[in-house]
Amino acid sequence: MKEHVRPLPSYLIQRYQGWNATTYTENRAWYRRLADEGQRPRAMVISCCDSRVHVTSIFGADQGEFFIHRNIANLVPPFAPDGDHHGTSAAIEYAVKNLKVAHLIVLGHSNCGGVAGCCAMCEGNAPDLQDDTSFVGAWLNLLRPGYERIANLPEAERVEALEHEAVIISLENLMTFPFVREALDADRMTLHGLRIDIGEGQLTQYDPSTGKFIPV
Incomplete structure (x- = not known):
């Protein structure tokens, strides 16, 4: 070393x-x-590792304002206390139970390489990701349920649709965490699903009543 x-x-x-x-x-x-x-952050943001997604710049946030966790394709796994290492789940637990954040935000983005990789993997076109030794491939399997929802769309529309699904799947998986649901039911915290278009600078938010992403 x-x-x-x-x-x-x-x-x-x-x-x-x-x-x-x-x-x-x-x-x-x-x-x-x-x-x-x-620290006393008001919000936790779960975003992609992509270097083009600059969370604090997007919202003009100062130090100490956001508790940020980043991973490939801004995914949240389902609640699974199985004794394995769960970095994302540990960050969520700390933010909700210890820091008591008021807002839990999942932030997706356009042109996401992880989402595009998942799309290719689900279509059998990414042998490297399908290899048993691929950490990225194993992680992107979290998004397979989202791919199944958009698989019938025209090929040109699938990746962008799956970027939206990455946010929705993560919101759904957050609801499987007992301490997240408890905080929501007690009105101590709110969930938010967002997507930023990198090239256009357009931020959209998920509207559960319509199932669509609308401009903020």
């Missing part, structure tokens, strides 16, 4: 030094308050 761990690239060091000399220095008291008093 020693020969592979290297110093941080100089361009990242320079960016850090710029942040430290400006943003941090100008707001030192606020950062120290965050450190001393702990």
Whole structure:
């Protein structure tokens, strides 16, 4: 391992030094308050790992405002206390039970590589993802029920439809967590399903009464 761990690239060091000399220095008291008093985020956001999805920029959020968890295709697994490692489920548990967030947001996006991969995998066109050793393929299996809902659509419409399903499936799976349902039933928290179009900058939200995504 020693020969592979290297110093941080100089361009990242320079960016850090710029942040430290400006943003941090100008707001030192606020950062120290965050450190001393702990975090009290108003919302948890479950989003994709995609580098183009900049959650805090989209909402103009400050440090300490969002508890963010990112994974491939912004998916939530169903509640399954089986003793295995569940990073996403652990993050949700901590946000709901410990941080007591008021809003739980699933944020999908356009041009999602994970969703496109799931679509290809479900159609038998992604042998790498279908391999038993693929962590990504195993993870994307969570979205197979969503693919079954849109499989009859024209091929050109399937990926975008499955991007919407990735949000809906995650909302449905969130409802299988007892502590999530308890917080919702007690009106301590609300669920939200969103999708951002990267190229157009358009944010839409899931409307359960119509089953459609509408502009915010």
